[in-house]
Amino acid sequence: MKEIISQFDIKNEINTVSPLKIGHINDSFILKSSTPGAASYFLQKINHHIFKNVSGLQKNISIVTDHLRKKIIETGVSDVERRVLQLIPTKAGELFYKTTDGEYWRMYVNIENTHSYDAISSELAYKAGEAFGNFQCMLSDIPHNDLVETIPDFHNMEFRLKQFREAVENNAAGRLAANQTLVDEIEKRAWEMCAPERLFREGKLLKRINHCDTKVNNMLFDENDEPICIVDLDTVMPGFVLSDFGDFMRTAANTGAEDDVDLDNVGVNLEIFEAYTKGYLKYATFLSDIELDYLAFGAKLFSYMQTVRFFTDYLNGDTYYKIQHPEHNLQRTLAQFALLKSQEANFDKMKEIVYQAQYKNSKITVE
Numbered sequence: 001m002k003e004i005i006s007q008f009d010i011k012n013e014i015n016t017v018s019p020l021k022i023g024h025i026n027d028s029f030i031l032k033s034s035t036p037g038a039a040s041y042f043l044q045k046i047n048h049h050i051f052k053n054v055s056g057l058q059k060n061i062s063i064v065t066d067h068l069r070k071k072i073i074e075t076g077v078s079d080v081e082r083r084v085l086q087l088i089p090t091k092a093g094e095l096f097y098k099t100t101d102g103e104y105w106r107m108y109v110n111i112e113n114t115h116s117y118d119a120i121s122s123e124l125a126y127k128a129g130e131a132f133g134n135f136q137c138m139l140s141d142i143p144h145n146d147l148v149e150t151i152p153d154f155h156n157m158e159f160r161l162k163q164f165r166e167a168v169e170n171n172a173a174g175r176l177a178a179n180q181t182l183v184d185e186i187e188k189r190a191w192e193m194c195a196p197e198r199l200f201r202e203g204k205l206l207k208r209i210n211h212c213d214t215k216v217n218n219m220l221f222d223e224n225d226e227p228i229c230i231v232d233l234d235t236v237m238p239g240f241v242l243s244d245f246g247d248f249m250r251t252a253a254n255t256g257a258e259d260d261v262d263l264d265n266v267g268v269n270l271e272i273f274e275a276y277t278k279g280y281l282k283y284a285t286f287l288s289d290i291e292l293d294y295l296a297f298g299a300k301l302f303s304y305m306q307t308v309r310f311f312t313d314y315l316n317g318d319t320y321y322k323i324q325h326p327e328h329n330l331q332r333t334l335a336q337f338a339l340l341k342s343q344e345a346n347f348d349k350m351k352e353i354v355y356q357a358q359y360k361n362s363k364i365t366v367e
């Protein structure tokens with residue numbers, strides 16, 4: 001670890017290295033110095049089996065953070081360094097360090113005195129909606145061609161179903177027989193869930209720059225519980241806006257946890273759904289009618305997509321997501337599927353909430 005840290009262009013001596021248990025993909029550490037007032041750092045080992053083009057990935061992050069920094073400075077804030085991630089280059093001037101064993105590492109300045117949530121109140125959901133709406137606005141003028149797709153077809157439901165069908169076909173871990181009902185449930189909804197891909201091909205739905213991992217815990221809040229910075233920029237790329245809306249709802253507007261063992265805990269939280277929608281639509285004023293129309297669908301889609309992705313990984317023998325126990329991916333699958341069923345039962349209410357929020361916003365603009 002010392003040898004890795006020494007590659008990065010930092011002045012302070014690092015005295016403590018603490019692993020952080022966040023995310024299912026990369027390994028993260030906080031580095032601290034014992035010198036009072038000295039900056040701390042956030043070091044990550046990038047999972048290059050998943051992010052195969054690390055150089056493209058780091059370039060994306062650098063473009064996105066530079067762009068955000070410029071926009072944030074224009075608003076006149078005094079603490080831009082707390083509002084956008086800051087990559088630390090290596091002493092050789094690279095955006096990442098590759099070890100002789102072929103591991104890839106990157107470093108950011110750690111944004112101190114912040115916290116994140118796995119579950120939030122309506123009040124915070126409203127603020128989070130404003131923050132993600134504003135984030136999409138700020139990124140809307142990055143030319144699409146400047147960014148690579150860090151994971152090709154990442155949120156393409158047709159592609160995820162193809163991977164799923166291959167996993168069913170191969171049955172690599174021998175886990176299929178016990179879970180056939182779930183396969184049928186997924187197939188039953190497959191056509192409906194691929195609607196955005198069809199609309200895209202028909203030229204009716206467009207792609208915008210999205211975060212593509214808007215889990216509630218990817219937002220940092222400051223000491224006053226104000227959203228201060230959006231993190232985990234690995235997947236910022238062109239996608240449907242309903243993805244970012246849907247993934248937030250999947251994680252925040254759920255009365256249970258992503259991997260809840262007790263399925264009775266799981267269900268859509270309409271209060272959070274409403275609060276986030278209102279905050280989001282206040283800023284996301286650029287949406288077309290069809291995008292607005294599909295926002296509530298986005299919430300269902302993301303619970304479905306995550307059901308499919310966790311289940312695919314379970315059938316493949318847990319090769320993608322980090323797991324805490326052998327049945328973890330199945331547990332996650334069942335919890336996400338339970339959320340989907342609750343969203344289906346509440347779909348009309350969700351659509352009405354989006355409609356009302358949009359109506360109120362347009363009234364505010366007119367007055």
Ligand code: GN1
Nearest residue numbers: 023024025026050213215232258306
């Ligand atoms: C992964 O590890 P994390 O929390 O950043 C995954 C997301 C999933 C999420 C499910 C690159 O995100 O797409 O929605 O797990 N990231 C990647 O919790 O696959």
Ligand code: MG
Nearest residue numbers: 023213232234
């Ligand atoms: Mg991520």
